[in-house]
Amino acid sequence: MPMLGVKSKAQLKCIYTNARSMGNKQEELEVIVQQDSYDLVTITEMWWDNSHDWSAAMDGYKLFRRDRHGRSSGGVALYVRECFDCLELDDCDDKVECLWVRMRGKANKADILLGVCYRPPNQDEEADEIFYKRLGEVSQSPALVLVGDFNLPDVCWKYNTAERKQSRRFLECVENNFLTQLVSEPTREGDSLDLLFTNREGLVGDVVVGGHLGLSEHEMIEFLIHGEVRRGTSKTATMDFQRADFSLLRTLVERVPWETVLKGKGVQEGWAFFKKEVLKAQEQAVPMCHKMNQRGRRLAWLNRELWLGLRGKKESLPLLEEGAGNSRRIQGSC
Structure with missing residues (x-):
């Protein structure tokens, strides 16, 4: 994945992935996050339950998560660097796999509302409408960012058209809430399933699609949020x-x-x-x-050999997939 260069204090460096089960991918994720110093990490389809409370923690980050209840797989999660002042919004409807976190802006700066959503391919219209109602409420925020897997492969984002009734209803909701979709490349086998929305021009930039977490079929999305957020004093023990x-x-x-x-x-x-x-x-x-600020500290288990190996894997992935990626872009351009 291309490097985004040196970030300013007014930028939040973010990455999103559909993990298709975190399984044994947690350590690889931690290396990726530390190597590129991400502020926000968003994940769908972690497939976690209560037995993952220990393994899900990441040093230096607050974890917000919503596991799927009563069924296997699914779930959404958000890691936020612990120095930032943020609060999860209440959302108790179990029919929708979505979480919302408000990041407090600096004085005279707007708060940033960040949402992570997973919409299963077989989600019914009732659950869709629950999500649309909630989206209408949070879209009143002056600075909204929403990322996730919405499983709507028939939507053509270039022309804002769709074949299926549910997909057309989704497009209607996006337009009614004045949201802009920023992912222009396919993210899974030629389909644009993983999407990134914002309601303010210039809030999100430098969107890059590429690379995989482990053997996940979904490509990761890297992006910057241009906004100044408040830093709190961590009292974490x-x-x-x-x-x-x-x-x-x-x-x-x-x-x-x-x-x-x-x-x-x-x-x-x-x-x-x-x-x-x-x-x-x-x-x-x-x-x-x-706990003190541990930004940039190398993980205890990560020796030089592993570090170089994993770094080489990440840098070589775009080159290995260039040919396949070009053909996917042609097939999924509309």
Whole structure:
């Protein structure tokens, strides 16, 4: 993915991906985020549930997420650099996979409202209308950015036309709320599924499509938000493993008669019990400290060999896909 150059203080560097299951992609995502120093990371189709509470955390970022309830896959998430002052808006309707976060603007600057949405291919008209109602409300914000996978391959964004009734209704909602769609290239197998909207000219720029997270079929979208947001003082506490008593931690964990207490428990029940006991031991053996700004610090597990390998993978992807990408653009131009 092409580099966007040095960013100013009035720019937020953002990346979006449809992960098609985060699975074993979390470490790769962390490398990508650290390497290019993103401020915002938006994800659809994480396929997370409560068992991913530990693995989903990313050092230096606040995580907002909405898992799909009662069904597998799906879900949306947003990582925001923890130094920024932001707040998630209430949205309790489980029929729509969407979350909204308000980023506080500096004095005399507008707040930026950022939305992440996943619309399943089989979503019914009732759920669509719930989303459209909410979109109409948030579009009153003077600075709105919405990104996600809307699964509307029949929409031609060049001419704002569509074949299916639901797609035409989506276009009508976009027009009624004065939104502009900024992704001009296909993002999955010649189709424009992943989209980026804004309601203010000049708010979003330098949109770049390219690269994949792991084996996801969706291409990532990189973009800049031009706006000044308020930075807050982080009061986040974190575990200080440098002062941890690992002998005590080992002793506390070994005291638990694991074979006896886990006997007869299912996978989920057993995992919940294991997590509870380890956390209990961790509270006694690992002291807490206030987290400092760790921008630019290399991940502990990331040695030079891995860093160069992953960096080379990212830089080579656009070259490897250039031929296929050109043909996809021709096929998906309308």
